[in-house]
Every structure is written in C-alpha cells, then in structure tokens.
Amino acid sequence: MKKPLKAYSEKRNLRISKEPPAKVRKKTKGELIFVVQKHAASRLHYDFRLEMEGVLKSWAVPKGPSLNPADKRLAIQVEDHPYDYKDFEGIIPEGYGAGAVIIWDQGTYEFEPSKNALHLVLHGKKLKGAFSLIHTGENQWLLIKKEDKYATTEEVTEKDRSVVSKRKLETLVEEFKRQQRKK
Ligand code: MN
Numbered sequence: 001m002k003k004p005l006k007a008y009s010e011k012r013n014l015r016i017s018k019e020p021p022a023k024v025r026k027k028t029k030g031e032l033i034f035v036v037q038k039h040a041a042s043r044l045h046y047d048f049r050l051e052m053e054g055v056l057k058s059w060a061v062p063k064g065p066s067l068n069p070a071d072k073r074l075a076i077q078v079e080d081h082p083y084d085y086k087d088f089e090g091i092i093p094e095g096y097g098a099g100a101v102i103i104w105d106q107g108t109y110e111f112e113p114s115k116n117a118l119h120l121v122l123h124g125k126k127l128k129g130a131f132s133l134i135h136t137g138e139n140q141w142l143l144i145k146k147e148d149k150y151a152t153t154e155e156v157t158e159k160d161r162s163v164v165s166k167r168k169l170e171t172l173v174e175e176f177k178r179q180q181r182k183k
Contacts, residue, residue: 004055007079011096018090025054025083031108034122035086036065038104038160040173041097046104046157048075048143050111050120055080061143064104064157065127069145077139089164091176100172102162125163126156 005022014021035056037047046064049056059075066073089103107124118133129150134142145151161168 005080005082008081011079012092013095016094017092019088019092020082020084023082023084025051027054032110033086034105034107034109034124035103036105036124036127037088037101038064038169039097039101040099040169040176041092042099047078047101049081049085050109050118051083051086054083056083056085059133059141059143065131065143065145067127067145067150067152067154067156069147069151070153071145073143075133075141075143077141089162089172091172091179093179098176100169100176102167102169102172103164104160105163126159 004024009022012019032051034051035047035049037049039045039047043062046061048059048061048065051057058078058081060078061073061075063073086106087103089101091100092098105124105126107122107127109123110121112119116135120131120133122128122131129148130146132142132144132146134144136142
C-alpha cells in the first residue's frame with residue numbers, strides 16, 4: 001500500500017515551508033471537520049478539504065464554492081494533506097504552492113457516499129447545508145450546492161475574509177511580495 005501523505009511530503013520542502021508535517025491523525029471519535037483555504041498560488045484557487053481516515057482529502061476549486069445550485073464548480077482532486085493543515089494560514093515561501101493562504105471557511109460535516117458521488121452536509125461559517133461532490137472522471141469532480149434553505153444566488157466568495165484571523169488574502173499577498181523582494 002502507498003504510504004499515506006507520501007505525495008504531500010515529496011512535493012514540498014518542509015524544512016523551508018511552515019506547512020504542517022506529514023503526520024496521519026490517530027483515529028478519534030467525534031465530528032469530522034472540513035476546511036476551505038483560499039490560496040493565491042500561481043493561480044488563485046480555493047482548497048476544499050474533508051477529514052477522512054486521519055487525513056484531509058483535498059480538491060482545488062478554481063472558482064471557489066458556490067451556494068447557487070445552478071453552479072457546477074470544477075474540483076480537481078489533489079494529494080491528501082495532513083489533518084493539521086486545517087489550521088494553516090500564512091505564507092508558503094517558495095516551491096510548490098508558493099504564495100499566501102487564508103482559512104476561508106471551516107466547520108464540521110457529515111457525508112454519505114454513493115456511486116461516483118459524496119453527499120455532504122456542511123456546517124461551516126460560510127458554507128452550510130447540502131452539497132454534492134460528483135466524480136466525473138480521473139481526478140475531476142464537480143462541487144454543487146443542493147436546493148435547501150441555505151441555497152442562494154448571492155456570491156459567497158464575496159465574503160473574502162479569513163474566518164480565523166479576519167484578514168483578507170490580499171494582506172498576506174503583500175507580505176509574500178515583501179518577502180520575495182528581500183531575497
Ligand atoms: Mn492550493
């Protein structure tokens with residue numbers, strides 16, 4: 001069996017980056033967590049992460065999540081991340097994923113798997129209610145809001161502050177640029 005988080009540690013230099021070490025969380029009871037990180041890498045995207053089996057299953061969502069059931073948001077599955085990544089907010093200095101990260105949303109979730117899909121109920125600060133994550137092939141998925149009382153045509157990504165520090169991503173991007181200039 002492939003070592004968990006092998007791809008995670010191979011992609012990045014964890015001596016330089018302050019991203020969390022590649023550690024699998026021991027089994028615990030209690031609620032599963034999810035986190036969405038807004039990430040100004042070479043291309044801006046949102047990282048959607050679900051706790052499963054001691055790691056965070058991860059998808060990069062270029063346009064970010066939507067609360068509008070008419071939107072089908074492309075979600076590219078990427079390497080599993082360690083559980084502790086849920087608390088990461090800051091600067092990835094260089095190499096893979098270099099750029100700024102804020103914790104855009106966080107909370108707990110429930111899920112039910114079905115053929116080629118995960119049916120999710122999210123209890124976040126911004127994302128709430130039922131969603132489907134539909135597997136459409138290879139590493140490609142679609143993240144779609146289901147009709148419920150939380151569905152809205154309002155653009156949820158306009159809420160652009162960290163749910164932890166209340167900072168905007170742009171503030172950290174400036175910090176990243178200052179660090180780059182010093183080199
Ligand atoms: Mn990312």
